[in-house]
Amino acid sequence: MENEILSEVDEVKAKKKKKKAQRGVTIFLCVMLAYPILEFLVSWIFVKFNTILMAFQLPTGEWSLLTFKAVFTDMFNTQATFSLAVALRNTFLWLLVSIGSLFFHYFIAYVFYKKMLGTKFFRIVFYIPAILSEVVVATVFKNFILTNGPLADIVRIFGIEQLPQLLADPDYANKMVFFYNFWTSWGGHMLLLGGALVRVPLEVIESARIDGVGVWRELVQILFPMTWGSFSTILILSFTGIFGVSNSVLMLTHGYNGTVTAGYWIFHKTYFEGASAYNQVAATGLIFTVAGAIIALGVRWLVERIPAVEY
Amino acid sequence: MEKSMRYVNGIDRKKVKKQKDILSRRTPGERIFFSVVFVVFSLQTLSYLLMVYWVVLASLKTPMEYFFGKQLAFPNELMFSNYSKAFSGLQVDGTNLFGMIFNTLWYTALATFFAIMMPCITGYCISKFDFKCKNLIYTVAVINLMIPVVGTAPANIKFLNVIGIFDTPLYVIWSHSSGFTGSFLIYYGFFKSVSRSYMEAAEIDGANHFAIFFKVMLPQAVPVLLTYAITNSISYWNDYQSVLMFIPSFPTLAAGLYLYGELEAQRMGDFPRYYAGLILSVIPPLVLFACTSSKIMTSLSVGGLKG
Incomplete structure (x- = not known):
């Protein structure tokens, strides 16, 4: 009888203790998660949801589909050099270039992985543009290639008397913006791709070398499939962020001469044109969000069809 | 031995x-x-x-020599004074280089602190505790990351104006305190891999959950936090588009130098002094990188994705 009472008391004590512990967890979670959840909800309701509402309004606040009409008209305006049509063309062109660059970055990561002479030095040099301000790097580049800049002095040695206005001439401007972005991106994804390569078991490489496998087969048929997980993640991210790409256009050309991209178009309208363009930006953003979601999910689905090598 | x-x-x-x-x-x-x-x-x-x-x-040239001399030629006289002039002469809306450096420091510190801490907190809570809505929160956070909403800047400006923090330092805290950014998934994965036995041992010793998080679990995440702190602080130091749009009255070095560069280009002004300012502005991130490059290279490589 006494034992029963004691065990009941113990049970009650244990229950109380458990309840107290549970209360401790609840208080902790409430305190720690209250702000992040509130922030998430507020930013969704008042910013993201409001963006959707603004897309269906005029600057006066009236409900209308006219904003969408204007956006779609601009999307097919191939005559102007600063239009959504040009922005979309450049954005998709940049996507192609960045996919090509991703393969190039993979190659650079491979060369570093193979401990080429000077790897440590090149790795730091190529990474430096990523840690410097775009304002600094782009300003130096822009002034370097001016018609009275150092590049003009250099090409004069090779008999070219007059350097074209590379960023002011529509024939060259876009190519230069693309070149600039490629030129400064050699350190891109180097760390993630390098990390993935390092984790491939060395025995695999060792036995392949014994079997007489050369650089090309080692890279394409062994390492690439084994690091597909990292590569495909970066690939998906490139597609996910496609409409946010601004490509240093603000610094180089302000989007003129056919260089505007989707991301820059949004910045330009918001920052330079202000409240009168807000609804147009919201409508464009909504279209880009839907298109971006379809593209991102489609690419993800496609990428997942290719199985990753387990090791 | x-x-x-x-x-x-x-x-x-x-x-x-x-x-x-x-x-x-x-x-x-x-x-x-x-x-x-x-x-x-x-x-x-x-x-x-x-x-x-x-x-x-x-x-290091004079403006005359810069505009009319050979571009790659050595200057006749090294004008180190351009660097001191950069401190006093580079002004944007009444903010000189010292002001820009001050703005950059607090902007970078606040943004970095909140951007690394908030996802760390959410990552820990969601990976280590079972509670109602846990899966819902995780799923919504992942979808939110997978499908970024584009063109929210105007609605954001309107909202910031309504709550009265547009163009104030509070904006920096608000906009960088999201707990569900991309690094949330990294912290989630990290804390998931940390054994629960640390928590249980601390609990037996009488520690409450706050003490467990701040004194036991958070110190274990220091390498991850540090890596994010370094990379984030470099990117916030260099950020200029958000500063131009949301806190225009507090130009940081990057934003201020962009605005000053626009003015100089219009009036064909003292470019050597402007370049001196640009060079001064890259010294801190370069020094930080030089001191931590091996850390960045190894931490991100090792902490990267498998396969």
Whole structure:
């Protein structure tokens, strides 16, 4: 009888203790998660949801589909050099270039992985543009290639008397913006791709070398499939962020001469044109969000069809 | 003794040597291939160095010499005074270089602190505790990351104006305190891999959940936090588009130098002084990188994605 009472008391004590512990967890979670959840909800309701509402309004606040009409008209305006049509063309062109660059970055990561002479030095040099301000790097580049800049002095040695206005001439401007972005991106994804390569078991490489496998087969048929997980993640991210790409256009050309991209178009309208363009930006953003979601999910689905090598 | 010689800073030298031997074994054809790559990489490095050489020279010239002299020629007289003039002369809306540095410091510190801490907190809570809505929160957070909403800046400006924090330092806290950014998934994965036994041991010792998080779990995440702190602080130091749009009255170095550059381009002003300002602005991130480059390289490589 006494034992029963004691065990009941113990049970009650244990229950109380458990309840107290549970209360401790609840208080902790409430305190720690209250702000992040509130922030998430507020930013969704008042910013993201409001963006959707603004897309269906005029600057006066009236409900209308006219904003969408204007956006779609601009999307097919191939005559102007600063239009959504040009922005979309450049954005998709940049996507192609960045996919090509991703393969190039993979190659650079491979060369570093193979401990080429000077790897440590090149790795730091190529990474430096990523840690410097775009304002600094782009300003130096822009002034370097001016018609009275150092590049003009250099090409004069090779008999070219007059350097074209590379960023002011529509024939060259876009190519230069693309070149600039490629030129400064050699350190891109180097760390993630390098990390993935390092984790491939060395025995695999060792036995392949014994079997007489050369650089090309080692890279394409062994390492690439084994690091597909990292590569495909970066690939998906490139597609996910496609409409946010601004490509240093603000610094180089302000989007003129056919260089505007989707991301820059949004910045330009918001920052330079202000409240009168807000609804147009919201409508464009909504279209880009839907298109971006379809593209991102489609690419993800496609990428997942290719199985990753387990090791 | 032999063992201590083999391990330096926890790195197995024998294993590293073996790895190096395997990876740097080359056939004659491969040697030629890597030599060509070396030349290409050297040319790329040279192109970077040429720009650095030119901008440093340009920052030491007089405006006359800069506009009318040979661009790659050495200045007649080294105008180190351009650097001191940069501090007093580079002004945007009444903010000089000192003001910009001050704005950059607090902007970077606030943004970095909140951007690394909030996802750490959410990552910990969602990975280590079972509670109602846990899966819902996780799923919504992942979808939110997968499908970014584009064009929210106007609605954001309107909202910030309504709550009265547009163009104030509070904006920096608000906009960087999201707990569900991309790094949330990294912290989630990290804390998931940390054994629960640490928590249980601390609980037996009488620690409450706050103490467990701040005194037991958070110190374990220091390497991840530090890596994010370094990379985030560099990117916030260089951020200028958000500053221009949301806190225009507090120009940071990047935003201020952009605005000043626009003015200089219009009036064909004192470019050498402007270049001096640009060079001064890159010193802190370069120093931070120089001090932490090995940390960044190894942490991000090791902490990267598998496969």
